[in-house]
Amino acid sequence: MFVAPRAGELAPARPSGTALLTDISLSDQTAEFAARVESARKAGAGDFRFRVMALAAAVAVMVIFAGVIVSLLAGAMPAFRAFGLSFVVTEAWSPTEETFGALASIYGTLVTSVLAMLIAVPVGIGIAIFLTELCPRPLRRPIAIAIELLAGIPSIIYGIWGLFVFAPWFQLNVQQPIIDATDGIPVIGTLLGGAPYGIGIFTASVILSVMILPFISAVTRDVLETVPGVLKEAAYGLGCTTWEVMWRVALPFARTGVVGGAMLALGRALGETMAITFVIGNAHNIDSSLFSPGTTISATIANEFTEATGALYTSSLIAMGLILFVITFIVLAAAQLMLRTMEQRAGK
Amino acid sequence: MKTAFANPGLYIRRRITNTLFVVLSFAAAVFGLVWLGLILYALLRAGITAFGPHIFTMPTPPPGMEGGLSNAILGSVIMSVLAVAAGTPIGLFAGTYLAEYGRHHRFSFFVRFVNDILLSAPSIVIGLFVYEVVVRRMGHFSAIAGAVSLTVIVIPVVVRTTENMLLLVPNGLREAATALGAPRNFVIKAVTWKAARAGIMTGVLLAIARISGETAPLLFTSLGNNFSSSDLTQPIDSLPTRIFNFAMSPYDDWHALAWAGALLVTATVLVLSIAARLLEKKQRT
Numbered sequence: 106m107f108v109a110p111r112a113g114e115l116a117p118a119r120p121s122g123t124a125l126l127t128d129i130s131l132s133d134q135t136a137e138f139a140a141r142v143e144s145a146r147k148a149g150a151g152d153f154r155f156r157v158m159a160l161a162a163a164v165a166v167m168v169i170f171a172g173v174i175v176s177l178l179a180g181a182m183p184a185f186r187a188f189g190l191s192f193v194v195t196e197a198w199s200p201t202e203e204t205f206g207a208l209a210s211i212y213g214t215l216v217t218s219v220l221a222m223l224i225a226v227p228v229g230i231g232i233a234i235f236l237t238e239l240c241p242r243p244l245r246r247p248i249a250i251a252i253e254l255l256a257g258i259p260s261i262i263y264g265i266w267g268l269f270v271f272a273p274w275f276q277l278n279v280q281q282p283i284i285d286a287t288d289g290i291p292v293i294g295t296l297l298g299g300a301p302y303g304i305g306i307f308t309a310s311v312i313l314s315v316m317i318l319p320f321i322s323a324v325t326r327d328v329l330e331t332v333p334g335v336l337k338e339a340a341y342g343l344g345c346t347t348w349e350v351m352w353r354v355a356l357p358f359a360r361t362g363v364v365g366g367a368m369l370a371l372g373r374a375l376g377e378t379m380a381i382t383f384v385i386g387n388a389h390n391i392d393s394s395l396f397s398p399g400t401t402i403s404a405t406i407a408n409e410f411t412e413a414t415g416a417l418y419t420s421s422l423i424a425m426g427l428i429l430f431v432i433t434f435i436v437l438a439a440a441q442l443m444l445r446t447m448e449q450r451a452g453k
Numbered sequence: 454m455k456t457a458f459a460n461p462g463l464y465i466r467r468r469i470t471n472t473l474f475v476v477l478s479f480a481a482a483v484f485g486l487v488w489l490g491l492i493l494y495a496l497l498r499a500g501i502t503a504f505g506p507h508i509f510t511m512p513t514p515p516p517g518m519e520g521g522l523s524n525a526i527l528g529s530v531i532m533s534v535l536a537v538a539a540g541t542p543i544g545l546f547a548g549t550y551l552a553e554y555g556r557h558h559r560f561s562f563f564v565r566f567v568n569d570i571l572l573s574a575p576s577i578v579i580g581l582f583v584y585e586v587v588v589r590r591m592g593h594f595s596a597i598a599g600a601v602s603l604t605v606i607v608i609p610v611v612v613r614t615t616e617n618m619l620l621l622v623p624n625g626l627r628e629a630a631t632a633l634g635a636p637r638n639f640v641i642k643a644v645t646w647k648a649a650r651a652g653i654m655t656g657v658l659l660a661i662a663r664i665s666g667e668t669a670p671l672l673f674t675s676l677g678n679n680f681s682s683s684d685l686t687q688p689i690d691s692l693p694t695r696i697f698n699f700a701m702s703p704y705d706d707w708h709a710l711a712w713a714g715a716l717l718v719t720a721t722v723l724v725l726s727i728a729a730r731l732l733e734k735k736q737r738t
Contacts, residue, residue, distance in 0.1 A: 148639070162546030163561070166543075167567055172582060177582065228484055231480070231481025239479065258492060258723075259665070259668070261696055262719050346468070348471040376574065
């Protein structure tokens with residue numbers, strides 16, 4: 106007959122096995138048996154309570170997520186009601202006239218993120234390949250840790266550094282020569298024209314690319330390590346060069362994971378706030394030049410929210426927050442599905 | 454039949470491509486390291502000159518006056534402690550649910566999905582959420598609202614690491630304890646939590662590192678305060694928002710204090726990250 110032992114008795118080790126046997130034989134005696142049943146019932150109740158607490162905490166995570174969506178929707182309602190669809194397709198942003206259009210911010214968010222990805226994806230994959238294939242073994246860990254520290258540095262530090270150190274240097278040594286060199290060339294001259302402000306869309310993109318670099322290289326490194334050694338050895342055995350092994354064998358194998366990692370980084374880039382707020386210039390316009398100041402959704406909210414007077418102004422900023430959340434949600438959800446697929450494949 | 458050797462042009466082309474590729478990969482790694490070096494160098498140079506005991510003892514000054522960052526440091530510590538105290542239990546239990554109770558349950562799939570979204574969601578959106586839910590209800594900015602927004606950032610970090618670390622605990626341990634007749638909650642508390650202790654601490658350290666530099670959600674929840682305050686219902690200062698305000702100001706002495714604050718925040722975050730990494734390594738071996 107099975108009798109559940111008292112929970113508390115398990116903690117101290119029993120002196121010997123015989124004590125356990127005595128316990129069981131004693132348990133047929135009624136008083137002892139009743140006490141056992143009672144303590145088992147208590148342990149069961151405690152077990153149930155614990156389970157409920159764990160479940161409640163898991164539900165809490167869902168509730169927070171739902172709360173974010175519901176509260177943003179509620180806060181954004183006045184703005185959407187006042188402007189309708191024109192909110193996302195007009196550029197005008199005038200607190201004094203109470204007309205708000207998010208287009209300039211949405212444009213800035215998308216352009217900075219795309220530019221940052223153009224820089225960070227090749228560099229991040231390069232770092233990952235360097236670390237998995239080319240780097241001398243003793244140097245691998247230190248370099249990997251150093252690259253990952255880049256992800257640990259808070260956004261605001263990138264911001265203050267970008268504003269005081271990077272932007273002035275960039276203005277003098279990169280922007281000015283490029284503007285001079287491309288002046289007069291169609292398209293490129295326009296894209297890289299204007300005055301060298303130092304701060305602006307392009308500067309923000311460069312800083313952003315460094316911030317998301319570690320995410321791309323870390324995920325890529327992880328998935329490259331799941332490539333079976335025999336695949337690479339077979340390719341090397343056929344006489345392939347390192348480049349051919351990486352480009353034709355390892356990367357195609359790890360493709361889903363690499364794309365997933367890039368999407369994860371894109372999600373970060375879209376929502377990045379403080380670093381951009383420092384270096385983008387916060388101008389509500391869409392300029393043909395990438396060197397001109399602009400703004401992003403997050404930078405606009407960070408700059409203007411506490412100073413927003415009037416319900417419509419606040420609501421418009423919250424509406425932009427909702428748009429940002431929806432965009433990042435889609436990107437991050439896609440990233441997760443890809444990384445999950447990769448994980449499952451690695452598990453098999 | 455043509456082979457690579459019969460076609461020296463192809464052979465040379467392949468070698469050149471490969472060399473180019475190796476050089477570019479190396480350059481990519483150097484690129485990353487150079488940025489880290491430049492940022493840390495600038496931080497140390499500008500931060501150390503502005504650093505001193507006055508940073509910890511004197512409150513933020515008006516422009517042109519002498520002062521430190523004591524109110525900002527106090528505010529950051531208060532809000533971080535509250536956020537970790539509130540967020541760790543919720544994250545621990547939710548992570549435990551995912552790893553121990555509902556490992557293969559459909560509901561867990563959704564929780565994991567939502568948690569990973571929250572983990573990477575823009576923190577400024579979290580700030581807007583807390584503004585709507587707390588600040589608007591209270592009618593004003595407060596330390597509580599700041600702490601709530603940091604809690605929302607702590608929870609997903611702790612959930613993710615707790616689940617990962619509990620999954621590393623071998624099932625044999627759970628089975629052995631269960632076979633002795635221990636109830637499930639006892640197995641979890643005395644066996645799996647204990648076995649994953651270092652890993653769970655890793656999650657908490659990572660969460661603290663994460664919120665130490667978090668600025669965006671505090672801008673419109675705790676706002677900032679020029680004076681020392683420990684009143685939780687009132688606006689409170691924090692290091693990151695103070696760095697933001699001072700760096701954006703036109704005054705040189707405020708810039709210097711911003712650099713000192715930046716150095717302090719970065720040092721804290723890097724020390725916590727490295728400690729977390731060491732603990733995680735201990736857990737995995």
